[in-house]
Amino acid sequence: MNINIKDLYFTYPTGLEALKGINLTIESGEQVAIVGQNGAGKTTLARHFNGLLKPTSGSVSIGDWETTKYSTAKLASRVGYVFQNPDEQLFSRDVRTEVSFGPKNLGYSKEKIDELVKRALSLTELNGKTETNPYDLSPAWRKMVALASIIAMDTPIIIFDEPTTGQDALNVGRIARVIAELRHEGKTVITITHDIDFCAENFDRVIALAKGQVLLDGMTKDVLGEEETLAQTYVDPPQLTRLGKALGLKDTVTTQEEFLKAIMWG
């Protein structure tokens, strides 16, 4: 299910012009990271995917649905959205109820709901915490609950808004495994992130936004190698990419193996 964005402009009621002419196609099954400085319009753009925001002009289509013609509740069957702040999204008395809420609302059968909830809880390693009140968990685990509750909806498209914020290395690893599994299942995953090393290690395509427009869009390695252009939107390339550049390596490297190979062979 493709996402098509045509000449998207969005102005907040306050007069703030957050998006100024975005054109993008994201194809079914792509793993896309959206990067850019604070206030670049990343979250504003992502909130158009599930109709939380509607274009001031231009259009956003999810498959054959133009978002202005469908409610957010309806769009939720195609696009799941994990908020930056889990506290904006959690409200149930225990983890299992929370994670079951989405699939129940989508009207799946009881068997299917049980299966989806089970899979979401095990992917996010929440099995031991199903009866806990989400607000008795640490913020990091609340984030995993927020992730699970969206994954359980089994939508073809999933948006993560800053999934690694405030997460330690173990949880970042867990989130990377969740994304890998979603990729394996053929889901489209779109992630907003400032964690550029995480971006380099988990995504095929990177879109850099600056001041409400697309600055760069392409394969991860090509985009993250554009140090000077990225600087316009305050994105530093990954640590190993910067190290490779500083050492004068010929090719752009983004991962440890690439880097070690490059210095071994000169």
Add this chain to the structure above:
Amino acid sequence: MAFVNIQNLTYKYPLTKEPVLKNINLQVQEGEFVSVIGPNGAGKSTLCYALAGFVPHFFKGEISGEIEVDGKLSSKSTLDEWVLNVGLAFQNPFNQISGAKYTVFEEIAFGLENIGVPRDEMKKRVEDAMSLTGISELADRSPYSLSGGQQQRVALTSILVMRPSLLVLDEPTSQMDPIGTREVFGVVRKMAEEGMTVMMVEHKVEWIANFADRVIALKDGQILLEGKPNEVLTSDVLVEHGFGVSRYTSTAREAKQRGLWKKNNLPVTLDEAVQGFKP
């Protein structure tokens, strides 16, 4: 006499079974910039709350040991007195923003209003603090119309404007782009050089190595390691305990195994990595 002196601090929230902090002993000198790292659930935020007086004065629970800041004991102070000396920027800026103010300017002035600072002085202090953290252009925006990173800067500014002698920051850059992160570390360093004592919880180890004086690694409510940034941040112990490390450190560690890193010390920062990998 240390500016911050924590003695045998053990603390349990009202509803937790186990103590979250276990026999913490920690001294911080005046003007020192100390960074605290640790996995989720290590007790980092609780330690921040303890320094800021919220533990135990707000959260209650069971506490033993003593927390002393600038010669005053937390156990002998009220929260009202304590917050004049110690400022805490919360991990989640959404929890800190008052909700009572329409503009960023008013939000930042809120604390000063509460302690009765005269109008002209208040205006000047708010303007100075906003210019320090680079948010002057946000003055007339609603705090709720800002991006996550911008809100974090507002939250930090609203604490800095109070001029606390101890500044406690709980992951102040978690939602920030690299420029925001660099500016916050720069501002905090400057504050420390002007004599403010700083305790900052952070995950961004490359920045810590560039700016902090000392690093404390917390795990399961206890201090696992403390010392100079490079020493702590390159320790094998961190890897065994699930701490995040710099890609420079992990890559050099692997390179060392393959004979491609010759130095004794592993790098944390770009400069250190370049020095070591340079042919």
